[in-house]
Amino acid sequence: MFLHILKYELKNGLRNKDLIIWLILFPIVLGTFFKIAFGSIYEKHDKFSSIPVAIVEVKENPAFRQVIEGMESSEQPFLKASFVDKDKAEKLLENGDVEGIIFLEDKLRLTVKEKDIQETMLKFFIEQYSVRESIAMEAVKEAPEKAQEVIAVLTEETAASCREIPLTQGNPDVYIQYFYNLIAMVAMFGCITGMHITMQNQANLSPHGARNNCSPVPKSLNILACITGSIIMQTVCMVCCVTFLAFVLKVDFGDRLWLVYPSAILGGITGVSFGFFLGSVNRLSEKAKTAVLMSVTMFLLFCSGLMAGNMKGIISEKLPWFNNVNPAAVISDCFYCLNLYENYDRYLTKIATMCGISVIFIVLGFITSRRKKYASI
Amino acid sequence: MQVFKAMMKVTRRWLPSALVYIIVFVVISIFASSSSTKENKFEVTKLDICVFDRDDTPESHALIELIGKNNNLKHLEDDKDVIIDALYYGRVDYALIINEGYAEKLGNGETADLFGSYHIDESFSIVYINQFLEQYTSSVKAYLAMGKPLSEAVASAENVLTQESEVDMFRGNDEGNEHFSVAFSSYFLFMPYILISAVFVVICQVLVVMNRKDLRFRTNCSCIKNTSYSMQLCLGSVAFVMTVWLFLMVVGAFLNKEMYSGRAWLAVLNSFIFSLVVAAIAVLVSCFEPKQNVLNLITQVIGLGMCFLCGVFIPASMLGDNVIAISRFLPAYWYVKANSMIAETEPYSFDSVMQCYMIQLSFAAAMVVLALLVRRVKYSGAAISTSVKKIAANS
Numbered sequence: 001m002f003l004h005i006l007k008y009e010l011k012n013g014l015r016n017k018d019l020i021i022w023l024i025l026f027p028i029v030l031g032t033f034f035k036i037a038f039g040s041i042y043e044k045h046d047k048f049s050s051i052p053v054a055i056v057e058v059k060e061n062p063a064f065r066q067v068i069e070g071m072e073s074s075e076q077p078f079l080k081a082s083f084v085d086k087d088k089a090e091k092l093l094e095n096g097d098v099e100g101i102i103f104l105e106d107k108l109r110l111t112v113k114e115k116d117i118q119e120t121m122l123k124f125f126i127e128q129y130s131v132r133e134s135i136a137m138e139a140v141k142e143a144p145e146k147a148q149e150v151i152a153v154l155t156e157e158t159a160a161s162c163r164e165i166p167l168t169q170g171n172p173d174v175y176i177q178y179f180y181n182l183i184a185m186v187a188m189f190g191c192i193t194g195m196h197i198t199m200q201n202q203a204n205l206s207p208h209g210a211r212n213n214c215s216p217v218p219k220s221l222n223i224l225a226c227i228t229g230s231i232i233m234q235t236v237c238m239v240c241c242v243t244f245l246a247f248v249l250k251v252d253f254g255d256r257l258w259l260v261y262p263s264a265i266l267g268g269i270t271g272v273s274f275g276f277f278l279g280s281v282n283r284l285s286e287k288a289k290t291a292v293l294m295s296v297t298m299f300l301l302f303c304s305g306l307m308a309g310n311m312k313g314i315i316s317e318k319l320p321w322f323n324n325v326n327p328a329a330v331i332s333d334c335f336y337c338l339n340l341y342e343n344y345d346r347y348l349t350k351i352a353t354m355c356g357i358s359v360i361f362i363v364l365g366f367i368t369s370r371r372k373k374y375a376s377i
Numbered sequence: 378m379q380v381f382k383a384m385m386k387v388t389r390r391w392l393p394s395a396l397v398y399i400i401v402f403v404v405i406s407i408f409a410s411s412s413s414t415k416e417n418k419f420e421v422t423k424l425d426i427c428v429f430d431r432d433d434t435p436e437s438h439a440l441i442e443l444i445g446k447n448n449n450l451k452h453l454e455d456d457k458d459v460i461i462d463a464l465y466y467g468r469v470d471y472a473l474i475i476n477e478g479y480a481e482k483l484g485n486g487e488t489a490d491l492f493g494s495y496h497i498d499e500s501f502s503i504v505y506i507n508q509f510l511e512q513y514t515s516s517v518k519a520y521l522a523m524g525k526p527l528s529e530a531v532a533s534a535e536n537v538l539t540q541e542s543e544v545d546m547f548r549g550n551d552e553g554n555e556h557f558s559v560a561f562s563s564y565f566l567f568m569p570y571i572l573i574s575a576v577f578v579v580i581c582q583v584l585v586v587m588n589r590k591d592l593r594f595r596t597n598c599s600c601i602k603n604t605s606y607s608m609q610l611c612l613g614s615v616a617f618v619m620t621v622w623l624f625l626m627v628v629g630a631f632l633n634k635e636m637y638s639g640r641a642w643l644a645v646l647n648s649f650i651f652s653l654v655v656a657a658i659a660v661l662v663s664c665f666e667p668k669q670n671v672l673n674l675i676t677q678v679i680g681l682g683m684c685f686l687c688g689v690f691i692p693a694s695m696l697g698d699n700v701i702a703i704s705r706f707l708p709a710y711w712y713v714k715a716n717s718m719i720a721e722t723e724p725y726s727f728d729s730v731m732q733c734y735m736i737q738l739s740f741a742a743a744m745v746v747l748a749l750l751v752r753r754v755k756y757s758g759a760a761i762s763t764s765v766k767k768i769a770a771n772s
Contacts, residue, residue: 341458
């Protein structure tokens with residue numbers, strides 16, 4: 001009987017257009033938009049690249065020109081300078097082709113259009129130049145005999161004072177978390193599949209439920225078959241989603257893609273169990289249940305960073321425990337851990353949390369759906 | 378006006394869904410507008426820096442104090458996972474370690490390996506602070522070369538590094554036009570998504586209901602003229618779109634804290650034209666009589682698609698060149714372009730703004746023509762008789 005119910009549950013699921021639209025088509029569409037929108041931001045905006053700047057020589061300054069030329073010959077220069085006249089420089093700045101204009105007058109003068117880190121770095125650059133100048137002047141004034149030595153110290157190439165300690169070999173692109181949350185969204189949308197289990201077993205909600213209630217099959221067996229069917233369908237959706245992101249959109253999940261699949265599937269199971277529990281805990285109509293589920297799910301996804309990427313960071317500062325119990329955050333954290341952490345401790349904790357949440361929801365769902373009898377409907 | 382009245386009755390049923398979008402948008406806009414400033418002076422970007430002082434000497438304290446002058450110092454637990462989280466989510470831009478023996482090495486004029494920095498990538502902030510540390514150590518070294526003792530060299534370096542140079546803002550204005558600030562322009566910038574979502578949710582649903590086969594057949598055999606029927610549907614749709622648009626304009630005036638003036642009227646006109654485009658697309662989509670779940674998907678695809686591709690959610694400057702090339706074929710691109718020109722984040726020219734208006738209007742006209750074509754084909758005598766035959770065969 002279990003297999004019989006399972007077969008019909010699967011057939012039912014396959015014919016459900018909502019499932020295909022929201023769990024397969026919508027993630028594909030949203031994922032494509034995410035890729036288009038966030039695909040090049042990290043490379044263009046966050047990752048360091050030489051800052052384009054226009055230099056206007058109001059007064060000849062060969063020393064400065066030498067500094068710029070020396071700098072540009074380095075492997076990754078700080079500035080990408082172009083010596084132009086004032087009108088051209090202003091045009092470049094207006095069109096956003098350069099971040100600022102340095103005017104070489106008696107003192108260096110900087111003109112910028114925006115107030116981002118690039119502009120702060122330009123300001124630091126011209127200050128750096130004047131700092132060296134004033135130290136050299138001070139040396140000439142206070143200790144002329146050592147001036148030569150001081151200038152040598154200021155201009156010599158020294159070993160880097162700061163040693164960089166890389167913390168991870170993973171993909172540091174922060175925008176990739178939108179894709180983690182997209183997978184979390186598909187997993188959490190599994191709650192709608194989970195809710196249908198209740199719809200089919202609660203006699204006051206659907207004719208199907210009424211029919212099931214008066215059949216001689218034990219309710220537990222019926223529900224178990226329905227849950228298995230829902231989980232199988234959800235698994236297919238999760239696999240489609242991850243495959244599309246990883247192989248079509250070429251999202252870089254780090255070097256442990258083989259673990260992304262089981263994590264996503266487990267996430268899907270968490271979503272189904274969440275829907276099963278919330279569906280069976282009340283006797284609301286289908287519309288009301290869907291509304292409650294969607295609002296709760298969207299709220300959890302918002303907290304996990306689907307709409308605003310830094311939300312999880314903010315919550316981890318203010319309410320750190322919430323990220324550990326929010327199923328959406330736990331699911332997206334799994335992919336984050338696989339990408340950035342070399343060890344598996346935190347990943348396994350997240351997996352254990354997901355298993356725990358799923359078991360609790362399924363058990364609670366079973367408990368709340370038993371002994372519901374209907375004398376007449 | 379029976380058709381118009383019936384349409385309004387159906388509209389009322391779908392209104393709550395549209396209201397959800399509008400209310401969320403207005404609430405977010407209120408928060409966004411209260412946090413924007415009109416200050417127009419260059420300010421340095423303050424980075425969030427966390428320092429692990431493993432030397433703990435007066436020299437290392439002096440350096441931390443100097444860093445804290447232009448940046449925000451943050452405290453983090455000295456745990457690898459915590460630091461990765463903070464760096465990844467941007468709660469901390471730089472995690473600096475002052476190595477043990479820093480003061481001693483510095484005093485001896487050694488600069489190698491004074492610091493360590495935890496990092497996950499090569500971002501602007503990493504390069505900036507590294508440069509700052511190089512500058513600091515070379516300044517201290519220069520003062521030491523002058524023969525000053527370490528404590529004095531550190532103090533002099535701090536002194537010389539805190540001298541700030543003036544920075545001019547280009548044309549003294551990056552806040553946009555005096556009547557239409559950049560901060561306020563973001564209200565108009567996000568409007569396409571809301572207009573598309575709210576209008577589609579209601580107009581498409583209502584038009585689909587009104588065009589339902591049984592209702593349509595009943596209306597067709599009534600004495601009402603076809604032109605009158607279509608006109609009333611058009612009137613109903615325009616009335617709804619204009620109500621939503623007017624409401625958003627009134628809210629905008631409140632957010633702006635004054636009535637629109639000067640160039641702001643161009644932005645108002647821009648949004649008016651865009652709402653016409655949205656109405657035309659809605660009419661075209663409803664001609665295909667999509668089912669509700671398909672319609673929801675279409676709404677999301679058109680709404681999110683246009684907003685992601687055309688620079689509504691993500692500034693156009695951050696999108697790839699090929700994305701921009703595609704988005705030129707979408708009306709929202711021209712809406713956003715006009716909006717940025719009016720706010721002067723792009724060079725303003727009246728003719729170019731007009732050009733954007735005309736392109737949007739041509740999109741609207743093209744949609745209307747397409748909608749008329751689809752309707753003509755769908756509701757032609759031949760098409761109706763085929764569907765009647767189908768229904769008869771099924772029954």
